[in-house]
Amino acid sequence: MDAFFASVEQLDHPEYRGKPLAVGGNRERGVVAAASYEARKFGVRSAMPSRLAAQKCPNLIFVPPRFDRYKEISRVIRKIFLEFTDLVEPLSLDEAFLDVTNNHFAFPYATQIAKAIRHRIFLETGLTASAGISYNKFLAKVASDLNKPNGQAVIPPEKAEAFLEKLPIEKFFGIGKVTAEKMKALGIHCGRDLKAYSLVFLTRRFGKSGRHYYDIVRGIHESEVKPDRIRKSLGVENTFEKDLLTSSSVAETLTNKILPEFFRRLQQSQTAGRTLTLKIKYNDFTVHTRSRTFPEAIPPGSMEALALELIRQEELSGPVRLLGISLSNLIRPDDPGRQLRFSY
Template identity: 65%
Template sequence: METNPEPPSPIRKIIHVDMDAFYASVEQLDRPEWRGKPLVVGGNVARGVVAAASYEARRYGIFSAMSSALAAKKCPQLIFARPRFYRYKEISLQIREIFYEYTDLVEPLSLDEAFLDVTENKMGLKSAILIAKQIRTKIKEKTGLNASAGVSYNKFLAKIASDLNKPNGQAVILPQDAEAFLEKLPIGKFFGIGKVTAEKMQKLGIHNGMDLKQFSLQFLTKKFGKSGLHYYNIVRGIHLSQVHPHRTRKSLSAENTFDKDLITFQEMESKLRYVFEEVISRIERGGIKGRTITLKIKHSDFTLQTRSKTLEQYPDQEMIWTTAVELLNQEEIVKPVRLLGLGLSNLNITEEQVHFGQQLKIPFET
């Protein structure tokens, strides 16, 4: 008896929406006198780190993760804005509501970007390009902010496409164009290939997708371990990861960069208390518990230490604090400290929806 074969699965339609210089754009939106001027969101000039830079600031070579002191040298008239995560959350939730007008398959990556699977969408629209354009228009109308978007048949390509026509633009990579596009793409532009990996590849003669394509799966696996298969596939336009509207949170943390280096144990313990209280506030809001407690110590020379302890049972607040102090005492700290962080992992969560408003670190408070 003959059976009818199952119809082939439809080519997926994935959109990656990425807000343009989100934190900085929100500050310029709320402070009209800052519009059109170089601005960064971050800590103070002496001790902070740039969290986001406006496009005006980027023209001076200023980017996120740069020290505030260096940014100020590059642009003496640079405006420093303190981060207001409550405000970024408010706008992010508005943007998220727009996404849900089209699909429930929304996977937030952070406050300012998300993947959407619109293969089957609530509007019944066949064109993902049109959906992306409508979403960007609605974001502008509702928030006053610009968004860029990338459209393709998988997440990897959609993410790359969203960066092609920034700011305030969008791009599409069609299935028939993907391999030719990737062959010309510089290896450092591949989403998921960081600076260290890119440098390692360049030493092997891999400077673009075409170069990467010349190496066998066996060779890439030998050189890059499990990631070798991923690199082998993505340069051929193969990326099977689905849009997951729910994710498993693996950790929760908070940290604090200080105006002045901490020298004595008493200073460190006192400042750690504030970080601890922020962590407690967040776990109370989320009903979260964690068995592994990790202390993060960054010194004045930017060297980093982490100290962890895993408990047999989920600790209460008193035990978290006691363990944090124990970790601080674990070994003498001989170098000045510029940052302390405290985190929980091994959480009591199997699956948790990621909200745009989550901000798991406070690196700019002083």
């Protein structure tokens, strides 16, 4: 979807249309969750501190996120996907991989399916979508950004390597800002530069990811579209308007604001796990995590005490701007011999 959260807000609130809009945060603090295309012209991007976004765009409108509304529209879009193929792997509320090799309408070309899906999405939601089409997930993801908004692009097999050689390294799906900077320090600025390094060197320098980088620059990515992606963690976090200054205020906020929503999601998903992690982001944006792992599933009834224990594990190193709690090492509901229904 094109600037999904921001586009939904502009759809539901005509007064925001054509204006620079940021979902999340405010002029003083917080983080931008999504930016409209009008805001992007000023350099406003998702994950940008709100104060910086306001500096870049003085007329920027900030609105709070409405995740229930985004999920509602996401369900409509997911239903449209499934009318064309059963092989749908969601990446987020607004994005998914589709394997359309064997599609329900026997379309001979993926480009036809992409156009049909985008047309249906617009008719049913009033929102625009863009599509990337190729022979593997990595290239399709890269292609999906080429003609945004409201467009689509194709990278055929015979053009893949030449395309990737020219692609800036930060545009490679899966190479984040930190890794891109490390690569640039090695003189790797585009795919051609990356391709010059051997598998041995990349593996030594980047560990297991080195094999992935070696393959993707050659257009090799054999990951299948998996319609039933396994959730790896479940959590809740919150950025505060005012920093939390004491351990007692952190504990109180965790108990009264973070954990109730965490338990609601836990009960809704009927999920169990063996690792509980506390996340603390300080006002200098450094992030610390504290975890406890157990051999069996952690009973929900003991999670609050465990979370408070993690807070007391060590002194705070400064004012706290973000607090989160998450459960990982999850146990699937269909795991034989596991009893996942707990008393809440």
